[in-house]
Amino acid sequence: MTAAPLKPAAPLSLLGLTPPEITSLMAELGEPAFRAKQVIDWTFAKRAVSIEAMSNLSKGLRQTLTEKFVTRTMTIATVTGSKDTTRKFLLKLHDGRFVETVLIPANPALYGEASDRHTLCVSSQVGCAYDCKFCASGLAGFTRNLTTSEIVEQIVQVEAYSGERMDNLVFMGMGEPLSNYSNVIKAIEILNAEWGIGIGARHMTVSTSGLAPQIKRLADFPLQIRLAISLHGASDEVRNKIMPVNEKYNLDELFEALAYWRSKRKQHITFEYILIKDVNDGLDQAHRLAKRAKGLDAKVNLIPYNTVEGLPWVRPSEPHQDEFRDVLLNAGVKATLRREKGHDIAAACGQLRLRQETELGIIESPIPEKRITINAGA
Ligand code: SAH
Numbered sequence: 001m002t003a004a005p006l007k008p009a010a011p012l013s014l015l016g017l018t019p020p021e022i023t024s025l026m027a028e029l030g031e032p033a034f035r036a037k038q039v040i041d042w043t044f045a046k047r048a049v050s051i052e053a054m055s056n057l058s059k060g061l062r063q064t065l066t067e068k069f070v071t072r073t074m075t076i077a078t079v080t081g082s083k084d085t086t087r088k089f090l091l092k093l094h095d096g097r098f099v100e101t102v103l104i105p106a107n108p109a110l111y112g113e114a115s116d117r118h119t120l121c122v123s124s125q126v127g128c129a130y131d132c133k134f135c136a137s138g139l140a141g142f143t144r145n146l147t148t149s150e151i152v153e154q155i156v157q158v159e160a161y162s163g164e165r166m167d168n169l170v171f172m173g174m175g176e177p178l179s180n181y182s183n184v185i186k187a188i189e190i191l192n193a194e195w196g197i198g199i200g201a202r203h204m205t206v207s208t209s210g211l212a213p214q215i216k217r218l219a220d221f222p223l224q225i226r227l228a229i230s231l232h233g234a235s236d237e238v239r240n241k242i243m244p245v246n247e248k249y250n251l252d253e254l255f256e257a258l259a260y261w262r263s264k265r266k267q268h269i270t271f272e273y274i275l276i277k278d279v280n281d282g283l284d285q286a287h288r289l290a291k292r293a294k295g296l297d298a299k300v301n302l303i304p305y306n307t308v309e310g311l312p313w314v315r316p317s318e319p320h321q322d323e324f325r326d327v328l329l330n331a332g333v334k335a336t337l338r339r340e341k342g343h344d345i346a347a348a349c350g351q352l353r354l355r356q357e358t359e360l361g362i363i364e365s366p367i368p369e370k371r372i373t374i375n376a377g378a
Pocket residue numbers: 134135136171172173174175176177207208209228229230232272274303304305306307308349350351
């Protein structure tokens with residue numbers, strides 16, 4: 001066996017720093033505050049692709065800054081999909097890893113009138129440790145957290161490529177955002193800030209598999225972001241089978257955290273509920289779900305299960321999906337049956353995964369294999 005190559009050090013990207021941080025780093029280099037302001041402006045407002053591109057800084061300063069900082073650490077490896085449909089971006093990170101980011105052009109089913117929005121589904125980790133039994137993202141296990149700048153740069157890369165401004169972000173790509181809490185929070189601050197990327201907090205949704213303590217912590221975070229919970233089971237018995245996280249934080253603990261969230265915020269929580277045939281689609285679950293949702297005045301997004309290669313689950317028939325939804329509607333719960341986009345390019349929720357990039361021939365470091373155990377009675 002040959003020795004593993006040294007890990008490349010992460011370059012310090014300005015996209016992950018706040019103005020006070022940039023200002024103090026510039027001060028360490030002996031540069032005055034107004035220079036720092038120029039650098040901040042180039043980094044965020046002007047989206048400079050490199051330090052070299054900061055053309056009103058002297059050559060000497062650009063040289064010094066180039067030795068310390070970068071403004072890009074990733075490249076777009078592939079783009080799948082067409083301009084007017086869901087497009088999946090495979091982004092190559094500085095260490096040869098990959099993450100996926102999905103651009104969803106318009107989704108009237110989700111946003112009603114405001115269907116001209118550009119929604120970006122961003123990743124928060126390389127892989128995922130939570131091992132939900134229906135999801136592709138965790139199949140290869142967890143590799144690492146994304147840094148703050150890697151989260152911010154996903155938006156910057158897609159905006160530059162597509163020529164469109166993103167006005168809605170969902171942390172529903174690869175990874176569990178609340179287990180990369182500090183990087184996600186800092187990225188949200190940068191994405192929201194006037195000096196930063198300028199996306200309204202109400203247009204950012206953090207989705208979690210249910211990390212109760214972090215949900216409480218997030219409830220105290222001042223920005224009015226939205227919260228989505230990947231519920232997928234309305235009793236501990238069903239949820240335990242498909243979401244190991246439920247054994248750590250069961251439904252009572254989760255709902256205690258959600259009650260705290262609700263006490264702090266006016267916005268409605270959204271429950272994501274995948275419908276998987278004979279696993280969680282019994283009408284008893286629908287009734288329990290209705291009760292739970294009503295208690296919190298939450299909305300429910302029902303998502304017919306998207307096929308994941310290698311996993312045995314299937315979606316229920318359309319009449320059964322409707323029946324499940326009608327239980328919620330009849331109980332007075334706001335429920336939608338979400339028409340997925342991007343199914344054909346494996347970019348829909350839960351289809352994001354790290355591939356051994358053999359088809360692309362571009363992966364350098366293989367992702368560790370992980371045995372998949374399915375124990376949900378398939
Ligand atoms: N870890 C976070 C963020 C990922 S969100 C979370 O769990 O919320 C990804 C969304 O896609 C979640 O709602 C997840 O439950 C859903 N999902 C996963 N696999 C899916 C599949 N095969 N079909 C449909 N939705 C799926």
